[in-house]
Amino acid sequence: MNKEFSVVGKPVIREDGIDKITGRAKFADDYKFPGMLHAVMLRIPSAHAKINSIDFSAVESDESLVSIITADDVHGAKKVGMIKNDQPIFCNEKVVTPGDVLAMLVGESEAKLHELVKKIKVDFTPLPLLIDPRKSLEPDAVLIHPEEGSNLIFHHPLRKGNIEKGFAESDFVLEQTYSTQLIEHSYLEPEAVVAIPLETSLGVKVIGSIQNPFTARRFVAEVLDFPLSKVRIQQAHLGGSFGGKDDIMCILSARAAIAAMKINRPVKIRYTREESILESYKRHPYVLNYKVGYNKSGKIQAMKIDILADGGAYASMSPFVTWRTVVQATGPYEIENVHTDVRAVYTNNPYTGAMRGFGSPQPIFAQESLMDEIAVRLSMTPDEIRKVNGYKSGSITATGQKLQNHEVNLLTVLETAEENTDFRKKWVENKKDKSQLIEYDFSSPIINETQFISPDRLIKKGIGLAVSFRGCSLGAEGTDAASAYISIQNDGSVYLDCGLAENGQGLRTTYSIIAAEVFGISIDQIIYLELDTGITPDSGPTVASRATLMGGGAVKATAEILRKRLEELMRNEWNLKSDDEIVFQNNQVLITNHQSPITFKDICKLAYQRGVSLATIGWYKSPSVGWDEHVGQGDAYFTYVYGCQVAEVRVNIATGEIYVDKVTAVHDAGKVINMLGAMGQVYGGVTQGAGYGIFEEVTTDKGFIRELNFDQYTIPTSKDIGEIDPIFVEGKDIYGPWGAKSLGEPTLELTASAISNAVYNAVGKRFFKLPLNLEEVLLSKKLRPEDLKRGSK
Amino acid sequence: MEVRFKLNGKEEEVTTEPYLRLIDLLRDYFNLTGTKEGCGVGECGACTVLINGRAVNSCLVLAGQIEGSEILTIEGLANGEILDPLQKNFLLHGAIQCGFCTPGMVLSASALLDKNPDPTEEEIKDAIAGNLCRCTGYKQIINAVKETAKEINSASKPF
Numbered sequence: 041m042n043k044e045f046s047v048v049g050k051p052v053i054r055e056d057g058i059d060k061i062t063g064r065a066k067f068a069d070d071y072k073f074p075g076m077l078h079a080v081m082l083r084i085p086s087a088h089a090k091i092n093s094i095d096f097s098a099v100e101s102d103e104s105l106v107s108i109i110t111a112d113d114v115h116g117a118k119k120v121g122m123i124k125n126d127q128p129i130f131c132n133e134k135v136v137t138p139g140d141v142l143a144m145l146v147g148e149s150e151a152k153l154h155e156l157v158k159k160i161k162v163d164f165t166p167l168p169l170l171i172d173p174r175k176s177l178e179p180d181a182v183l184i185h186p187e188e189g190s191n192l193i194f195h196h197p198l199r200k201g202n203i204e205k206g207f208a209e210s211d212f213v214l215e216q217t218y219s220t221q222l223i224e225h226s227y228l229e230p231e232a233v234v235a236i237p238l239e240t241s242l243g244v245k246v247i248g249s250i251q252n253p254f255t256a257r258r259f260v261a262e263v264l265d266f267p268l269s270k271v272r273i274q275q276a277h278l279g280g281s282f283g284g285k286d287d288i289m290c291i292l293s294a295r296a297a298i299a300a301m302k303i304n305r306p307v308k309i310r311y312t313r314e315e316s317i318l319e320s321y322k323r324h325p326y327v328l329n330y331k332v333g334y335n336k337s338g339k340i341q342a343m344k345i346d347i348l349a350d351g352g353a354y355a356s357m358s359p360f361v362t363w364r365t366v367v368q369a370t371g372p373y374e375i376e377n378v379h380t381d382v383r384a385v386y387t388n389n390p391y392t393g394a395m396r397g398f399g400s401p402q403p404i405f406a407q408e409s410l411m412d413e414i415a416v417r418l419s420m421t422p423d424e425i426r427k428v429n430g431y432k433s434g435s436i437t438a439t440g441q442k443l444q445n446h447e448v449n450l451l452t453v454l455e456t457a458e459e460n461t462d463f464r465k466k467w468v469e470n471k472k473d474k475s476q477l478i479e480y481d482f483s484s485p486i487i488n489e490t491q492f493i494s495p496d497r498l499i500k501k502g503i504g505l506a507v508s509f510r511g512c513s514l515g516a517e518g519t520d521a522a523s524a525y526i527s528i529q530n531d532g533s534v535y536l537d538c539g540l541a542e543n544g545q546g547l548r549t550t551y552s553i554i555a556a557e558v559f560g561i562s563i564d565q566i567i568y569l570e571l572d573t574g575i576t577p578d579s580g581p582t583v584a585s586r587a588t589l590m591g592g593g594a595v596k597a598t599a600e601i602l603r604k605r606l607e608e609l610m611r612n613e614w615n616l617k618s619d620d621e622i623v624f625q626n627n628q629v630l631i632t633n634h635q636s637p638i639t640f641k642d643i644c645k646l647a648y649q650r651g652v653s654l655a656t657i658g659w660y661k662s663p664s665v666g667w668d669e670h671v672g673q674g675d676a677y678f679t680y681v682y683g684c685q686v687a688e689v690r691v692n693i694a695t696g697e698i699y700v701d702k703v704t705a706v707h708d709a710g711k712v713i714n715m716l717g718a719m720g721q722v723y724g725g726v727t728q729g730a731g732y733g734i735f736e737e738v739t740t741d742k743g744f745i746r747e748l749n750f751d752q753y754t755i756p757t758s759k760d761i762g763e764i765d766p767i768f769v770e771g772k773d774i775y776g777p778w779g780a781k782s783l784g785e786p787t788l789e790l791t792a793s794a795i796s797n798a799v800y801n802a803v804g805k806r807f808f809k810l811p812l813n814l815e816e817v818l819l820s821k822k823l824r825p826e827d828l829k830r831g832s833k
Numbered sequence: 834m835e836v837r838f839k840l841n842g843k844e845e846e847v848t849t850e851p852y853l854r855l856i857d858l859l860r861d862y863f864n865l866t867g868t869k870e871g872c873g874v875g876e877c878g879a880c881t882v883l884i885n886g887r888a889v890n891s892c893l894v895l896a897g898q899i900e901g902s903e904i905l906t907i908e909g910l911a912n913g914e915i916l917d918p919l920q921k922n923f924l925l926h927g928a929i930q931c932g933f934c935t936p937g938m939v940l941s942a943s944a945l946l947d948k949n950p951d952p953t954e955e956e957i958k959d960a961i962a963g964n965l966c967r968c969t970g971y972k973q974i975i976n977a978v979k980e981t982a983k984e985i986n987s988a989s990k991p992f
């Protein structure tokens with residue numbers, strides 16, 4: 041039945057907006073319980089050390105101490121992990137990175153505990169440090185986890201065609217090395233969690249800023265040695281996550297639960313910003329080697345890729361993050377001969393895991409820089425080279441997958457971006473202006489005459505673009521299904537719940553829109569229930585931009601089951617003919633050939649009287665995908681999205697300062713369900729991407745992070761980024777609710793690369809390292825002394 | 834020590850340690866948890882409250898310093914169930930995602946509009962430059978403030 045959308049695609053106010061705007065919304069640290077205690081962590085100032093003994097005697101009899109929690113209190117699994125169980129809940133034998141926690145003090149006053157924890161004496165022997173991931177696999181490298189037998193976390197090979205033949209048939213070969221930096225999620229709310237012991241038969245309840253309640257439940261159950269049903273996780277409003285409140289929150293949940301069960305009182309853990317940055321996982325730094333063979337026409341014949349990811353001290357999500365990298369490493373270009381190796385390795389650095397983008401921003405920086413470089417060498421424009429090689433319908437990807445069943449809109453997003461920015465004209469103009477960066481000459485620090493430039497020539501303009509394709513949802517990483525629960529009340533109001541957890545981006549609003557659309561009712565009729573693992577069925581994690589596609593699919597499927605029941609009821613009640621159409625719209629139900637519409641409410645009441653059940657759980661399961669891990673071949677994801685971003689920048693050639701004037705972000709995310717939310721995803725993603733591109737970096741000194749708070753780790757403020765112009769190309773797709781796919785991550789992954797290409801266009805200098813901060817732009821190196829700490833700490 | 838001050842329009846008197854941070858006084862003593870702590874060092878603005886109409890980081894203010902002042906937190910901005918125009922426009926323009934920065938952001942914007950009801954875009958950006966937001970990219974926040982200014986100005990015109 042064809043009707044115009046009523047709610048889908050329209051601007052809709054967030055369902056949790058009122059509570060958030062009035063300060064009523066409860067975040068994890070806002071929960072308090074009678075008798076609640078606090079817990080404070082014990083750490084040592086070492087990135088790699090063997091623990092000989094811990095002497096608690098100075099604090100044991102202090103009256104502000106209620107309990108000391110150590111590894112001995114862990115009755116179940118001593119080690120946990122997202123994929124490999126390599127991370128101890130409490131480190132009693134050794135620490136492998138400075139964030140590691142040895143034990144926990146529990147008491148009423150957090151301030152007192154912070155004083156006490158300083159008095160504990162730990163006897164430890166420093167072990168050799170492994171800081172450089174390029175040395176991790178050397179034969180004499182110290183092993184971070186000796187029981188693993190090697191520092192290799194995972195290796196993903198991919199082999200397609202014949203790489204030697206590909207290079208032999210190429211007119212030119214270009215080889216480059218790129219690197220990207222460690223960065224912090226910087227969710228504005230630091231970690232907080234409170235565990236509450238329940239009656240014996242019920243187990244424990246945990247409330248926290250938890251990204252994925254079902255994963256947290258598994259961790260807690262494992263360490264307590266409880267069945268899953270005795271652990272209930274309730275998600276508080278989440279103050280940002282971006283992939284960052286997963287393992288760290290699972291571990292904090294487990295620690296709080298251990299203490300709560302031991303002491304039989306509620307126990308809260310909340311981190312300061314410093315502790316948050318110290319212990320939480322980050323985005324993987326990559327070293328990327330690319331060798332490309334191409335012809336005079338621009339056609340790429342062969343690509344050999346070797347990528348090394350620093351996984352830090354624990355495996356976390358590294359195997360999956362690097363799997364997305366291997367699938368997407370060539371970029372959206374059809375290449376016959378591909379040979380890729382992606383490895384993640386252990387070091388003593390802070391560990392790295394999931395972060396918005398998830399293994400894509402790094403290879404995009406390499407591959408999009410390369411494409412521009414090839415274009416320049418062949419006197420082509422950046423869009424021309426991409427049109428020669430870019431995916432079209434029916435193209436075969438590097439993993440041997442044929443792109444079908446959806447509109448392959450790569451060239452459409454590229455052309456749309458070009459038209460909206462007048463890209464080619466600007467690019468050619470900027471390139472003509474030949475004034476270069478004023479490079480600093482270390483041998484003669486005096487500025488010579490030729491380096492004087494009139495102030496109006498100091499600022500140079502540049503424009504650059506980057507494109508990508510991105511597999512939706514989990515792909516061959518795991519089975520992919522989601523569920524939703526809907527219960528219609530006899531007054532026509534609707535309870536809705538979905539197993540995918542809200543992360544602050546507004547997916548509950550998106551789900552409410554979908555249900556409202558199916559029932560033809562207004563969105564205020566929908567009440568979204570709190571996710572509670574005791575009630576809501578497990579739907580896997582909110583990751584991989586799968587929330588709209590999978591969760592939305594589940595909500596739509598569930599709503600349709602109930603609508604069908606209502607339709608059947610009406611057909612029986614009024615003996616409707618099979619071709620009588622029933623339309624749900626404007627809180628009413630219209631039946632063709634019947635005069636007066638009936639309200640949705642009355643139909644629901646009738647269903648109640650007739651004993652028709654209006655509550656159900658529905659599922660959405662993704663089509664199956666396949667993967668051969670030895671050669672990296674298979675249908676990696678069941679569908680893809682495409683994006684193109686154009687950055688326009690100004691560069692000060694004397695200081696190296698970059699200002700991003702405008703980013704035009706064209707995305708085919710499929711059908712847009714929640715317009716305000718979608719725009720917000722673009723604005724937020726582009727801003728984070730720009731921060732990644734031009735200033736964010738966590739630096740370490742012997743494994744210790746230098747930037748532990750926002751005074752040193754700078755994220756974009758309201759003044760840092762110029763205009764952002766989101767444009768949606770709504771490509772058709774047979775999957776997802778009305779063809780809706782993913783948006784959150786594509787918005788972030790392109791920006792840094794587009795900026796780097798724009799800076800090249802402005803000053804004629806190519807960059808191989810992110811971020812493009814002043815030193816990098818002007819001097820091509822970092823100025824900070826490697827052995828000194830910066831700032832006030 | 835004893836401190837007297839006005840909190841969200843109501844006279845209050847509390848006995849407290851002089852070095853207790855205002856944010857802790859608000860959150861722990863008055864249970865006004867709309868004021869958030871994001872950094873504790875005056876960098877993020879999540880803890881912003883208005884003291885005598887000025888936007889201030891409450892993590893940097895001590896209880897001893899607020900004697901006799903008037904404090905407004907996010908909980909006191911709406912008039913009962915009726916939202917402040919800024920709050921309404923934050924909702925309508927999609928200026929809220931996770932919402933953790935929102936209370937501080939709204940109060941900084943409110944302080945701006947009180948003394949400058951017709952700000953330029955640059956002035957808006959300046960006013961909220963001390964309030965970090967990791968989710969929204971600030972665009973929809975700036976739009977919400979602009980729209981509120983427009984409403985205030987058209988309402989105060991004589992026709």
Ligand code: FES
Nearest residue numbers: 871873875878892
């Ligand atoms: S908590 Fe006060 S400025 Fe961040």
Ligand code: FES
Nearest residue numbers: 931934966967968
């Ligand atoms: S809405 Fe999340 S930090 Fe601003």
